[in-house]
Amino acid sequence: MSQLLIRGGRPLEGEVSIQGSKNSVLPILAATLLIRGQVELERCPRLRDVEASIRILRSLGCEARWEGDRLMVDASVLGDWSISDSLMREMRSSVVFLGAILARCGKALCSMPGGCELGPRPIDLHLAGLRALGAEIVEDGGVLRCEAPHLRGREIVLATPSVGATENLMLAGCGAEGETVISNAAREPEIVDLQEFLNACGAEVRGAGTGTVRIAGGKALHGGTYPVMPDRIVAATYLCAAASAGGEVFLRDARSADLSAVTAVLEECGCAVTSDNAGIRCVSRGRIRAASPIRTAPYPGFPTDAQAVLMAALLRANGTTIFEENLFENRYRHVEELVRMGADIRVSGRVAVVTGVERLHGAAVECTDLRGGAALCVAALAAEGETRVGNLRHIDRGYEDLRRDLGNLGAEIVREEARA
Numbered sequence: 001m002s003q004l005l006i007r008g009g010r011p012l013e014g015e016v017s018i019q020g021s022k023n024s025v026l027p028i029l030a031a032t033l034l035i036r037g038q039v040e041l042e043r044c045p046r047l048r049d050v051e052a053s054i055r056i057l058r059s060l061g062c063e064a065r066w067e068g069d070r071l072m073v074d075a076s077v078l079g080d081w082s083i084s085d086s087l088m089r090e091m092r093s094s095v096v097f098l099g100a101i102l103a104r105c106g107k108a109l110c111s112m113p114g115g116c117e118l119g120p121r122p123i124d125l126h127l128a129g130l131r132a133l134g135a136e137i138v139e140d141g142g143v144l145r146c147e148a149p150h151l152r153g154r155e156i157v158l159a160t161p162s163v164g165a166t167e168n169l170m171l172a173g174c175g176a177e178g179e180t181v182i183s184n185a186a187r188e189p190e191i192v193d194l195q196e197f198l199n200a201c202g203a204e205v206r207g208a209g210t211g212t213v214r215i216a217g218g219k220a221l222h223g224g225t226y227p228v229m230p231d232r233i234v235a236a237t238y239l240c241a242a243a244s245a246g247g248e249v250f251l252r253d254a255r256s257a258d259l260s261a262v263t264a265v266l267e268e269c270g271c272a273v274t275s276d277n278a279g280i281r282c283v284s285r286g287r288i289r290a291a292s293p294i295r296t297a298p299y300p301g302f303p304t305d306a307q308a309v310l311m312a313a314l315l316r317a318n319g320t321t322i323f324e325e326n327l328f329e330n331r332y333r334h335v336e337e338l339v340r341m342g343a344d345i346r347v348s349g350r351v352a353v354v355t356g357v358e359r360l361h362g363a364a365v366e367c368t369d370l371r372g373g374a375a376l377c378v379a380a381l382a383a384e385g386e387t388r389v390g391n392l393r394h395i396d397r398g399y400e401d402l403r404r405d406l407g408n409l410g411a412e413i414v415r416e417e418a419r420a
């Protein structure tokens with residue numbers, strides 16, 4: 001099995017460029033299905049989940065090819081409207097393809113995405129919204145059969161501001177007749193990026209970033225070039241890495257507006273965070289302080305995706321920090337691994353209490369999920385001795401090259417590949 005070997009105790013120093021955003025590019029790749037023409041995505045991250053999306057696009061008849069960090073997708077001709085069970089299982093967020101296929105083809109066939117490492121991940125809001133737009137959806141033994149010869153725009157009120165459901169309905173809304181209004185929409189920056197992409201291709205979408213998104217449907221979309229936004233969770237990971245190991249890092253292209261909930265906590269802990277148009281700088285000297293309670297919440301609240309990496313940064317803080325995880329049930333699986341490194345963490349339901357310890361020590365640990373895996377690396381940077389981080393397939397879903405980036409920041413880190 002591949003593993004990362006990290007020798008901790010050395011402050012970070014240096015600069016990295018932040019990769020394109022995973023959570024932004026996945027719905028954008030689904031959106032390419034709406035477009036007759038070539039789309040060129042700049043700063044497209046090379047990730048396992050992106051490769052899975054490319055396989056879905058190709059299975060539907062699209063052309064997709066890489067040119068450096070640009071991905072060219074052409075969906076002018078589609079030959080299919082179904083996604084195989086194995087492709088649906090590869091990536092939970094494949095469900096966002098449903099709205100796009102329905103909008104383009106008037107029908108779709110795919111399987112239910114199952115639970116995932118974060119616990120059950122229902123899609124009831126996605127399906128209710130698509131039904132409200134006129135889709136007939138039959139759930140039959142784990143298969144979704146969808147027919148929607150005429151999608152019609154109307155107002156949909158989401159019971160909870162789901163990111164995926166908002167994206168799915170934006171894509172379906174582009175293919176619907178008249179106006180679709182999504183109320184209580186998710187406000188994440190990735191929703192804004194999807195809107196900007198769609199509009200760059202000729203769509204008429206307004207309101208992303210607020211609780212109400214309006215889509216004027218039925219526009220013919222054309223190809224174009226679009227730069228994917230920088231990944232705010234990757235940036236949060238490296239900010240937390242600097243807080244954990246100490247030192248000074250500059251994250252080129254990171255956007256401070258997307259990260260204010262995270263940087264506010266790091267500043268409270270004693271880090272100096274500054275930013276300009278070029279990126280974000282974080283300086284951390286000496287032992288950091290514990291933070292006020294961290295409660296994960298939809299944007300602009302504290303992101304659930306940054307909970308694990310922040311927890312890792314606070315393991316050696318002076319004092320106790322309380323975390324409350326409000327989005328996913330199963331999001332403390334990294335805790336058991338961090339405890340192996342000497343962390344003092346007590347979990348009760350959705351609350352975790354982290355009491356800073358003087359020292360962490362290297363250990364053999366396993367990634368349990370994507371961000372939990374990154375958290376192990378953040379902790380390892382501050383641990384005495386060597387940490388071996390295994391089960392890297394989780395990390396590879398969301399980080400283009402964690403070894404390269406942390407290495408560029410001065411970490412002592414080596415990746416050993418599994419022998420074939």
Ligand code: UD1
Pocket residue numbers: 022023024026093120121122123124125126127160161162163164165186190298304305326327328
């Ligand atoms: C997206 C992100 C993920 C992030 C999450 C929350 C992508 C590819 N993934 O996931 O990294 O952690 O947002 O910021 O962008 N819910 C329902 N019914 C539904 C849909 C969601 O009850 O039909 C619930 C979920 O169980 C969860 C909450 O709504 O408790 C938020 O989930 P959602 O915003 O949909 O997350 P994802 O889009 O799956």
